[in-house]
Amino acid sequence: MFPPSPKQAFLVLNSGSSSIKFSVFEKTSDDVLTMILTGQLTGIGTDAQFSVKGAKGETLAKESWAERDTGAIAPLLQSLIVWITDRLPDTPLAAAGHRVVHGGRRFVHPVQVTPQVILDLESLIPLAPLHQPQNVSAIRVLAETFHDLPQIACFDTAFHHSQPRRARSYALPRELTDRGLHRYGFHGLSYEYIARHMPSIAPEIAEGRIVVAHLGNGSSLCALHRGESVDTTMGFSALEGVPMGTRSGSIDPGVLIYLIRELGMGADELEHLLYQRSGLLGVSGLSNDMRVLLESDSPDAAEAVDLFCFRVAKEIAALAASMGGIDALVFTAGIGEHSEPVRARICERLAWLGITLDATANARADGLISQPGSLPVLVVPTNEEYMIARHTADLVALKNVA
Ligand SMILES: Nc1ncnc2c1ncn2[C@@H]1O[C@H](COP(=O)(O)OP(=O)(O)O)[C@@H](O)[C@H]1O
Numbered sequence: 455m456f457p458p459s460p461k462q463a464f465l466v467l468n469s470g471s472s473s474i475k476f477s478v479f480e481k482t483s484d485d486v487l488t489m490i491l492t493g494q495l496t497g498i499g500t501d502a503q504f505s506v507k508g509a510k511g512e513t514l515a516k517e518s519w520a521e522r523d524t525g526a527i528a529p530l531l532q533s534l535i536v537w538i539t540d541r542l543p544d545t546p547l548a549a550a551g552h553r554v555v556h557g558g559r560r561f562v563h564p565v566q567v568t569p570q571v572i573l574d575l576e577s578l579i580p581l582a583p584l585h586q587p588q589n590v591s592a593i594r595v596l597a598e599t600f601h602d603l604p605q606i607a608c609f610d611t612a613f614h615h616s617q618p619r620r621a622r623s624y625a626l627p628r629e630l631t632d633r634g635l636h637r638y639g640f641h642g643l644s645y646e647y648i649a650r651h652m653p654s655i656a657p658e659i660a661e662g663r664i665v666v667a668h669l670g671n672g673s674s675l676c677a678l679h680r681g682e683s684v685d686t687t688m689g690f691s692a693l694e695g696v697p698m699g700t701r702s703g704s705i706d707p708g709v710l711i712y713l714i715r716e717l718g719m720g721a722d723e724l725e726h727l728l729y730q731r732s733g734l735l736g737v738s739g740l741s742n743d744m745r746v747l748l749e750s751d752s753p754d755a756a757e758a759v760d761l762f763c764f765r766v767a768k769e770i771a772a773l774a775a776s777m778g779g780i781d782a783l784v785f786t787a788g789i790g791e792h793s794e795p796v797r798a799r800i801c802e803r804l805a806w807l808g809i810t811l812d813a814t815a816n817a818r819a820d821g822l823i824s825q826p827g828s829l830p831v832l833v834v835p836t837n838e839e840y841m842i843a844r845h846t847a848d849l850v851a852l853k854n855v856a
């Protein structure tokens with residue numbers, strides 16, 4: 455008999471465009487990962503707010519970090535790391551795991567970060583300008599703080615690697631496809647978490663054809679068959695697919711040619727328009743936050759919500775067509791998990807697919823929310839941080855890097 459391996463702690467960072475989500479997990483000798491604290495730094499660049507909860511949901515911190523917020527992510531990350539390390543349990547920190555949005559063609563599995571990996575990730579910044587700089591920044595700040603701490607990069611794009619070529623291709627000349635101008639897909643850690651947990655949540659449908667709607671500030675949908683990604687709405691960048699908080703979603707490329715030629719827009723202006731000024735914010739002229747739009751009586755806000763629901767319903771049907779049918783629909787992420795009216799409106803549009811929601815269950819939003827006899831519709835909370843911790847712990851154990 456080998457002695458049980460000692461406990462290890464893992465720090466997880468999920469750095470987004472305007473927020474950093476973080477968690478600390480503890481791994482016990484039986485390889486179980488338990489979250490011991492989780493928090494977020496939101497509103498970066500406007501009015502940073504810091505909040506942390508413990509394992510039982512108790513509040514450990516709720517502070518305004520507005521006066522240290524210059525919009526730059528590195529100093530905020532340094533403060534965050536100081537806060538976390540002061541409260542780490544006795545368990546030694548074995549590694550840090552990061553969500554990295556774009557893995558390009560090279561990274562199709564989690565990898566240990568090396569100086570070369572950092573350079574490779576930096577070269578992918580143009581493909582994910584809203585996320586990748588923050589992801590790389592988080593890796594650099596941690597490397598400066600903990601010189602010898604192994605860091606593992608886990609990619610949003612990796613889970614979609616299983617897709618057939620036809621789902622990953624654009625109808626472009628072959629030489630451009632061969633240069634990497636193809637569809638990658640994102641939110642893979644979220645879809646992987648859902649796919650892994652479906653067997654325990656709904657074993658009778660877990661191996662079937664499931665459309666997962668990850669609706670948050672960034673939104674995409676994924677067609678899962680036998681637990682693998684076979685198609686998804688985001689493509690080369692995190693712009694394709696449904697409209698999002700501030701992103702346009704799919705748009706006729708002719709519009710872009712028009713904007714360049716007739717309105718004289720340059721690449722930076724176009725990027726800012728499509729990533730930051732469009733989507734729910736652009737249509738409503740009010741906010742990127744679905745909660746604000748649902749509470750507003752402005753017709754433009756109502757139009758933004760309607761456009762969002764219409765486009766999500768259309769993509770659900772499109773992904774069902776990709777799989778030759780659909781056995782279940784799953785809602786997840788900020789809007790998917792928490793917005794009863796948005797789920798109801800999307801599902802109303804899909805009555806023809808055999809979907810009828812149970813209004814009481816939809817209000818409760820816990821597991822199955824459809825009526826008996828309907829195509830099953832579920833709400834499943836996602837947990838990208840757990841998935842990152844799992845990959846990080848597995849890679850550390852495999853390589854014995856800690
Ligand atoms: N109760 C709610 N009703 C409607 N929308 C909500 C609710 N709670 C959160 N949201 C939406 O979820 C979004 C954040 O989702 P999240 O998955 O955390 O996004 P991201 O990770 O992309 O930042 C917010 O912008 C907000 O619009």
Ligand SMILES: CC(=O)OP(=O)(O)O
Nearest residue numbers: 470640641671672692
């Ligand atoms: C890829 C992406 O859109 O991520 P997020 O939802 O965190 O913005």
Ligand SMILES: [Mg+2]
Nearest residue numbers: 470670671672
């Ligand atoms: Mg997210």
